[in-house]
Amino acid sequence: xxxxQIAEPGQSAAPHEHRLAAGIDLGTTNSLIATVKSGLxxxxxxxxxxxxxxxxxxxQTKHTLVGESAKQLAIADPHNTIVSVKRLIGRSKTxxxxxxxxxxYQFVGDNNHPEIATQQGNKNPVQISAxxxxxxxxxxxxxxxxxxxxxxxxxxxxxxxAQRQSTKDAATLAGVNVLRLLNEPTAAAVAYGLDSGQEGVxxxxxxxxxxxxxxxxxxxxxxxxxxxTGGDSALGGDDFDLAIVDLLIARAGLQRPLSIQxxxxxxxxxxxxxxxxxxxxxxxxxxxxxxxQTWQTELSxxxxxxxxxxxxxxxxxxxxxxxxxxxxxxxxxxxxxxxGGSTRIPLVRNDVELYxxxxxxxxxxxxKVVAIGAAIQADxxxxxxxxxxxxxxxxxxxxxxxxxxxxxxxxxIPRNTTIPVAKAQEFTTFKDGQTAMAIHVLxxxxxxxxxxxxxxxxxxxxxxAMTAGAAHIRVTFKVDADGLLEVSAMEKSSKVASTIVVxxxxxxxxxxxxxMLTASMSNAEHDMQARMLREQQVEADRVIEAIxxxxxxxxxxxxxxxxxxxxxALNTLQQTRLHGSVADIEQAIxxxxxxxxxxAERRMDASIRTxxxxxxxxxx
Amino acid sequence: MxxxxxxxxxxxxxxxxxxxxxxxxRLQKTAHPDRFAHGSNQQQLLAVxxxxxxxxxxxxxxxxxxxxxxxxxxxxxxxxxEQSTFADTHFLMHQMELREMLxxxxxxxxxxxxxxxxxxxxxxxxxxxxIELEQQLASDTEQQNNLAGDTLRKLKFYQKLQxxxxxxxxxxxxx
Numbered sequence: 001x002x003x004x005q006i007a008e009p010g011q012s013a014a015p016h017e018h019r020l021a022a023g024i025d026l027g028t029t030n031s032l033i034a035t036v037k038s039g040l041x042x043x044x045x046x047x048x049x050x051x052x053x054x055x056x057x058x059x060q061t062k063h064t065l066v067g068e069s070a071k072q073l074a075i076a077d078p079h080n081t082i083v084s085v086k087r088l089i090g091r092s093k094t095x096x097x098x099x100x101x102x103x104x105y106q107f108v109g110d111n112n113h114p115e116i117a118t119q120q121g122n123k124n125p126v127q128i129s130a131x132x133x134x135x136x137x138x139x140x141x142x143x144x145x146x147x148x149x150x151x152x153x154x155x156x157x158x159x160x161x162a163q164r165q166s167t168k169d170a171a172t173l174a175g176v177n178v179l180r181l182l183n184e185p186t187a188a189a190v191a192y193g194l195d196s197g198q199e200g201v202x203x204x205x206x207x208x209x210x211x212x213x214x215x216x217x218x219x220x221x222x223x224x225x226x227x228x229t230g231g232d233s234a235l236g237g238d239d240f241d242l243a244i245v246d247l248l249i250a251r252a253g254l255q256r257p258l259s260i261q262x263x264x265x266x267x268x269x270x271x272x273x274x275x276x277x278x279x280x281x282x283x284x285x286x287x288x289x290x291x292x293q294t295w296q297t298e299l300s301x302x303x304x305x306x307x308x309x310x311x312x313x314x315x316x317x318x319x320x321x322x323x324x325x326x327x328x329x330x331x332x333x334x335x336x337x338x339x340g341g342s343t344r345i346p347l348v349r350n351d352v353e354l355y356x357x358x359x360x361x362x363x364x365x366x367x368k369v370v371a372i373g374a375a376i377q378a379d380x381x382x383x384x385x386x387x388x389x390x391x392x393x394x395x396x397x398x399x400x401x402x403x404x405x406x407x408x409x410x411x412x413i414p415r416n417t418t419i420p421v422a423k424a425q426e427f428t429t430f431k432d433g434q435t436a437m438a439i440h441v442l443x444x445x446x447x448x449x450x451x452x453x454x455x456x457x458x459x460x461x462x463x464x465a466m467t468a469g470a471a472h473i474r475v476t477f478k479v480d481a482d483g484l485l486e487v488s489a490m491e492k493s494s495k496v497a498s499t500i501v502v503x504x505x506x507x508x509x510x511x512x513x514x515x516m517l518t519a520s521m522s523n524a525e526h527d528m529q530a531r532m533l534r535e536q537q538v539e540a541d542r543v544i545e546a547i548x549x550x551x552x553x554x555x556x557x558x559x560x561x562x563x564x565x566x567x568x569a570l571n572t573l574q575q576t577r578l579h580g581s582v583a584d585i586e587q588a589i590x591x592x593x594x595x596x597x598x599x600a601e602r603r604m605d606a607s608i609r610t611x612x613x614x615x616x617x618x619x620x
Numbered sequence: 621m622x623x624x625x626x627x628x629x630x631x632x633x634x635x636x637x638x639x640x641x642x643x644x645x646r647l648q649k650t651a652h653p654d655r656f657a658h659g660s661n662q663q664q665l666l667a668v669x670x671x672x673x674x675x676x677x678x679x680x681x682x683x684x685x686x687x688x689x690x691x692x693x694x695x696x697x698x699x700x701x702e703q704s705t706f707a708d709t710h711f712l713m714h715q716m717e718l719r720e721m722l723x724x725x726x727x728x729x730x731x732x733x734x735x736x737x738x739x740x741x742x743x744x745x746x747x748x749x750x751i752e753l754e755q756q757l758a759s760d761t762e763q764q765n766n767l768a769g770d771t772l773r774k775l776k777f778y779q780k781l782q783x784x785x786x787x788x789x790x791x792x793x794x795x
Contacts, residue, residue, distance in 0.1 A: 543660040607651070608647060
């Protein structure tokens with residue numbers, strides 16, 4: 001514990017600037033934003049005092065509505081009002097139509113990049129999500145009276161690469177800096193973990209509106225190590241609603257196809273009944289049919305439980321698999337945390353308790369717990385808590401692999417591998433003089449290409465012409481701390497880095513995002529340039545701060561010449577940052593990066609040696 | 621720097637797992653990208669690289685068969701390619717018998733008992749080979765290292781069977 005703050009002579013002892021940061025729970029049904037204020041994480045409310053923002057966007061001809069006002073148009077204006085867009089993000093049209101045949105939207109665009117036609121034009125899921133993010137960020141910036149340095153956005157642990165990348169793209173489009181994509185169950189564990197100081201194995205059961213996650217974590221001395229994660233990115237409270245809708249349709253003797261308005265009405269009634277049944281034994285459902293007549297029925301808790309029981313059983317099977325993957329026993333689990341609105345359903349609580357043989361924790365509002373955990377993480381990542389001991393070690397939920405002969409998938413990084421991770425695999429040419437090679441990257445557990453999810457196709461070009469089998473092409477798969485994949489390739493003997501043409505199977509290419517950004521600006525070219533300059537200046541500030549404090553701490557690792565060269569380049573960057581163009585600043589940063597590369601490595605090695613020696617501050 | 625050095629260990633097959641895990645967490649607290657989330661791009665890239673290396677080292681040292689393989693490679697022992705033919709026909713015959721045992725589980729009247737018995741058999745034979753491996757690796761002579769390479773290969777066969785058994789168990793449970 002730091003009782004005294006001791007500053008070295010000449011080093012500033014001033015408390016460093018508090019950076020505004022927030023955690024965002026971008027949910028299927030509802031979204032929230034939270035921040036840490038005077039040491040406490042809390043969700044931020046709008047002017048009317050509501051923290052929950054329904055994840056609904058309505059595109060009117062002249063303006064866009066987000067939240068409650070949009071939700072109220074869901075029945076009257078279903079074509080232009082997008083509900084639960086999270087279920088569409090990073091998905092193909094085929095995926096969507098197979099899973100949700102009754103959606104009221106008019107899909108346009110090609111199969112892998114579906115868009116929804118609205119009266120305001122075509123909107124893709126990334127843009128729609130960006131509109132929700134913008135609403136949340138502007139709420140926070142008003143509330144905190146300042147610009148956010150960055151945000152942590154939560155995603156279901158079971159989200160695949162395309163879904164994660166699309167979520168990050170949405171943030172780019174909304175103009176917010178993402179400090180980290182954080183898995184929802186991990187965020188919940190953080191919210192609870194810091195409260196109770198519990199150590200040991202914990203299970204997080206997260207049943208939201210559209211997704212189900214189960215994560216098994218080990219908590220030791222502030223380290224949250226995810227051991228395994230599992231779930232279903234298309235199973236949630238919405239599916240319970242759909243099961244109740246089917247029940248109602250059968251009871252009312254209705255025949256599909258039904259009008260879009262009636263479908264929406266059924267869905268809202270089913271959802272209301274489900275929520276009521278969490279606290280009372282029966283609920284009345286009333287429908288206005290197409291002929292104007294009213295139809296009414298009484299739903300008992302028992303009948304509804306029967307309808308949703310198979311779905312709950314499916315979640316428990318995933319729990320069993322996760323426990324096995326984590327290589328722990330059920331008895332090792334010391335705490336079960338419940339997250340997500342759907343865990344309010346008595347049957348869910350009951351079955352989870354029976355399975356884990358312990359009463360689940362529900363003390364933090366299951367709707368807010370994820371946003372609160374994300375806020376705590378955002379505060380640390382923004383650098384507001386330099387003494388924090390907390391560290392999150394997460395995993396990738398689904399195996400990554402490539403297509404090999406015969407339509408089979410060869411796994412390169414297995415699921416539940418701790419991230420960040422880098423794995424390399426060698427390939428060779430099979431024809432004389434072959435100069436290019438196609439690689440298909442997939443994600444999933446199954447053996448056949450058709451059963452896995454296609455992430456991207458790569459073409460390696462510029463391989464020097466050699467006899468078959470002579471080229472050694474090393475393909476490196478890198479998954480960063482956001483769980484995002486990056487692939488690079490190099491021909492080993494010639495050291496030629498092959499050019500890679502990336503074609504993401506789903507979601508957007510960088511160019512498209514840039515275009516959308518430009519399109520959303522009033523004075524496109526000017527605004528875009530101003531934004532790029534601002535971003536480059538922010539990066540320059542980070543570089544200046546990072547290097548100045550590195551020199552202050554570890555000048556001993558530098559020779560006099562090195563130190564002089566770095567100081568000169570640092571001065572240049574400081575000057576350029578004030579008056580230079582985007583390219584000038586970029587160049588000055590690159591120069592400084594080159595000059596300090598080996599210094600950065602020496603510092604990292606030194607801190608690793610210190611850590612190894614076991615003399616970390618907390619142990620003295 | 622090899623993985624043992626990265627974790628401050630003398631290369632050996634025996635590893636104190638509790639200590640390994642503690643060192644792992646200490647190293648990640650130093651190098652993880654979260655520590656540099658507000659830093660420069662250069663710092664972040666270096667952190668991702670170092671942190672990934674620590675992760676791989678930890679997984680390699682934690683899992684006994686991966687650790688054995690890593691140790692043998694470090695010692696310069698030539699390991700047989702996975703696809704190359706296996707000379708020990710007696711061992712291969714026995715593997716086929718075991719595979720048959722697994723395939724027959726679904727048809728047994730008492731599947732639970734059959735699953736349990738199969739698990740016992742696999743675990744027991746695995747354990748026997750594992751002790752052999754420990755002894756061979758402990759002596760660290762060229763001859764013993766080569767024998768250890770063979771034993772390691774056999775253990776991998778057992779690991780595959782254990783995975784197969786997991787899959788069968790999962791399937792029976794789902795139905």
